[in-house]
Amino acid sequence: MLDIAKLAGKIPGISQHFQQEMTASCQRLELAKTILKEAKNRQEELLESYEKWRDRLIFSAAIPMEPLDTRITIVPPPYSHSVFATDGSQISPSHHEIAYCYLINVGRVMLHYGQNLHPLLDSLPEVYYRPEDLYISRQWGIRTDEWLGYRRTVLEAQFLAEMACSWVKPPGAHHEPNLAMVDGSLVYWFLDGLAHDARDLILFPxxxxxxxxxxxxxxxxxxxxxxxxxxxxxxxxxxxCTFDTPNCTINCMDFGEEKAPCQVIEPLRDTTLWGESLQPGQRGPFWKSSARILDLYDESQRIYFCYVNVGTEIARVEVPAWVFEDQELLNQALGIMLAQVSKGFGYPVALAESHNQAVIRGGDRIRFFALLEQQMIRFGLQNVGTSYKEARKRGSIA
Incomplete structure (x- = not known):
């Protein structure tokens, strides 16, 4: 139990720390705005420098595909359109439960606007209990609960494509404008460092x-x-960069714990900088992500992103190359996204609802294991139950 009286004495120190951080952040922001203006005038030169020295940089920098001062007002979507979204949740495996298994629940949402059609709001559960499901990741040194998160990402993508493509059929026929959305990044940073076989089982599907x-x-x-x-x-x-060439591997390796000369505005975030210049409903320039893991993606699936003032915050939106290169699809996606944020009072309503469909509450967990226990007893299994530790933690003498 958290002792609020004891905690209260620690709050003033936290507040003072964040006040100091806020002051420093404002100073970094003013400096960053000046640097951004100067960089705009040298953009072509900086791009040439990046292409020449990118393999010698010790940081990951995105490549601007448009002028740095790009400010474009997003066009509203057509009256009739559809949105598809998925999100996932899980019950992690535990040796203290009645059975060592895990469950992934993927929420699905399909919303239609201006078409007089019923929405789809449901979830699809998948249970994994076979040894090949539970222990396959151990050969690569990946914990089962970590592998569970990766498997959930795969199911979210597969169920999203299945739902959307089943609706938009046949390909080539006329359909209302639409958008498939996921919560979070399309750049799967967690794949970096995984064994090749493990990575292929996640990325290929x-x-x-x-x-x-x-x-x-x-x-x-x-x-x-x-x-x-x-x-x-x-x-x-x-x-x-204060050196003649941005060769980090030679110029900056001796700085150790100290910041390199080019880090004058860190740890300023992209959203903070672009939030200063974007009006509600506007987007900034598109960037091509240069994350190392994207070298494993197909060229048509490389990730581009921009920052959008959605009215309540500066959101980062990402699309694959094949969407970025199709102006019609890109404008369609941005327009529908902004409308979704408006309908969701600050966050895309389709994503919020897919999360609500996917979330597994305490009562759901109890019912899942109760159902499992009934089935195991029905099949004649003996001594079915949780560990003494788990049983004791669910009660209290206080």
Missing amino acids: IQEAWEQLRAARIPLMGYLSASRSVEGVNFLRLHN
């Missing part, structure tokens, strides 16, 4: 699902609220 969406001309978008990315700000480090 996801890219197959994306390819189904591309074939059906259903734009895919990842929506990131409160993004912490600094990929755009990192591009400005090329402008801040």
Whole structure:
């Protein structure tokens, strides 16, 4: 139990710390705005420098595909359109439960506007209990609960493509504008460092699902609220470099714990910088992510992103290359996304509802294991029950 009286004495120190951080952040922001203006005038030069020295940089910088001062007002979507979204939740495996297994629940949402059609709001559960499901990841040193999160990402992509493509059929026929959305990034950073075989089991099914969406001309978008990315700000480090060439591996390896000369505005985030110049309903320039893991993606699936003032925050939205390169699909996706945020009072309503469909509450967990216990007893299994530790933790003498 948390002792609020004891905690209260620690709060003033936290407040004072964040006040100091806020003052420093404002100073960094003013400096960053000046650097951004200067970098705009040198953008072509900086791009050439990046292409020449990118393999010598010790930081990941996104590549601007448009002028740095780009400010474009997003066009509203047509009256009739559809939105598809998925999100997932899980019950992690525990040796203290009646059976060592895990469950993934994927919420699905399909919303239609201006078409007089019923929405789809449901969830699809998948249970994994076989040894090949529970222990396959251990050969690569990956914990089962960690592997569970990766498997959930795959199911979200597969169920999204299945739902959207089943509706938008046959390909090529006339359909109302639409958008497939996922919560979070399309850049799967967690794949970096995984064994090749493990990575292939995750990435290949996801890219197959994306390819189904591309074939059906259903734009895919990842929506990131409160993004912490600094990929755009990192591009400005090329402008801040004090050396003749931005060869980090030679120039900056001796700084150790000290900041390199180009890190004058860190840890400023992209959203903070672009939030200063974007009006509600506007987007900034599109960027091509240069995250190392994207080298494993097909060229048509490389990720581009921009920042959008959705009215309540600066959101980062990501799309695959095949969406970015199709102006019609891109404008369609951005317009529908902004309308979804408006309908959801600050967050895309389709994503919020898919989360609500997916979430597993305490009562759901209890009912799942109760149902499992009934079935195990019915099949003659003996001594079915939780561990003494788990049973004792569920009660209290206080």
